Amino acid sequence: MTAATVRLGAIGAGWWATSNHFPLFAARDDVELVGVCGKGDGLEAVREKFGFGFATEDATELLDADIDAVVISTPHDLHHPLAAQALDRGLHVLCEKPMTLHADEAWDLAARAERAGTVFLVPYGWNYKPFTVAAKRMLDAGAIGEIQYALCHMASPTRGLFGTDPTHMLERWNSDTAPDPTTWSSPEHGGGYAHGQITHSSALLFWLTGLRAASVAGRAITAGAPVDLFDAGVIRFEGGALGSLSGAATLADGDKYQVDIRLFGTEGVLMIDVERERVTLSRYDGRREELVIPEGEGEYECLVPPARFIELITGASRENNSDVTVAARSVELIDALLRSSAAGGADTPV
The missing domain is CATH 3.30.360.10 (Dihydrodipicolinate Reductase; domain 2)
Structure with a gap:
């Protein structure tokens, strides 16, 4: 990551990601959309529409790419394993709500985030x-x-x-x-x-x-x-x-x-x-x-949280309200x- 650019990956390319998160990130000059992970025949169209560098159905491939941060917008039950992998790689994480389905998973992510020392934000508008x-x-x-x-x-x-x-x-x-x-x-x-x-x-x-x-x-x-x-x-x-x-x-x-x-x-x-x-x-x-x-x-509306996520990463803000x-x-x-x-x-x- 340069001082001005966050290299961002995304896991999940469904309704909420494509209607809210991706348009916001694609419009920012300080974000580079490196890769998107999802399922279905429409994934390539999503990649092209928002300008992601590559598309994959393999979450590990996305997480192993040269990225600084990841947005997780998958079904709820997949949040914990994906966020845990991201944190263990030292990535900043924006994870959709609910963060997890069970308390032990939630506090596990809290512990991993503390160890990683990276930004973790759940976008509650x-x-x-x-x-x-x-x-x-x-x-x-x-x-x-x-x-x-x-x-x-x-x-x-x-x-x-x-x-x-x-x-x-x-x-x-x-x-x-x-x-x-x-x-x-x-x-x-x-x-x-x-x-x-x-x-x-x-x-x-x-x-x-x-x-x-x-x-x-x-x-x-x-x-x-x-x-x-x-x-x-x-x-x-x-x-x-x-x-x-x-x-x-x-x-x-x-x-x-x-x-x-x-x-x-x-x-x-x-x-x-x-x-x-x-x-x-x-x-x-x-x-x-x-x-x-x-x-x-x-x-x-959920316009501020994705923007705040980037600002927290770049140091433009220190206010994480979620x-x-x-x-x-x-x-x-x-x-x-x-x-x-x-x-x-x-x-x-x-």
Whole structure:
């Protein structure tokens, strides 16, 4: 890598990679797209469209190429082995969410990333919004004191995605490549609302607060779908705080995403509402504060995280709002939630 250019490889060339990541990286002067790894007859067309130097169906060939960093956008269950190989080669890694499906895999990647000393970023778009960044500054400054209770709710118009009909999501992202149903609606590959969506809200919660779950008593139901569409849990956090988690896949197509985080502390309350685009602080000493948020800023997009990944590698930024530790805390919570549900809702350690 020169001071100005990151030699980048990519593993996974499906819906999300081709609709979001590849166009962003291809437009940057400080990125050279060295190689792309994927499957199917369309791989060569992807290589040509985005200007990758070579295409291969062999992930090892891609990882052994002369690259500085890799983007992993494969089905969820493949993230851990591929990211582990990349880190062991000393590569910077952008790994799609959920980072892994199981807690032990997540913390294994955290340990490998620490040994490698390289950048590891999981692209959670809401973690980079100006209003969530401002909310975190409030929390870091002690605006609500010690957190005693946290509510974390998410709902989205994704019933078709997890029920094998991705038409609405395809229209939303304007991709030429349809989402692969085996990624989103197959239990074997980690499909379902918890892994597919609660990964967003929980990672936002953990980045904002620095909390870590100790245990969760959870329930998940499929409501006739192949995978979970509804999830709920009661969380005990390290340090004694209590929390509630909920998720629902069945907003009507076109409705705005709901991400609602409410934090109750020893000195006040902070509310973050993505749908209504508001952040409000109410302190017990009478101080009130509400952020001015431009209309539309709450809409989900993932433009900043890929750019930040490159900036972290080149030294242009030091702000990683979705590092391996944040991602691992999300994974271990979801892992425990689903294990708890399978055990009838028993309180389950992370």
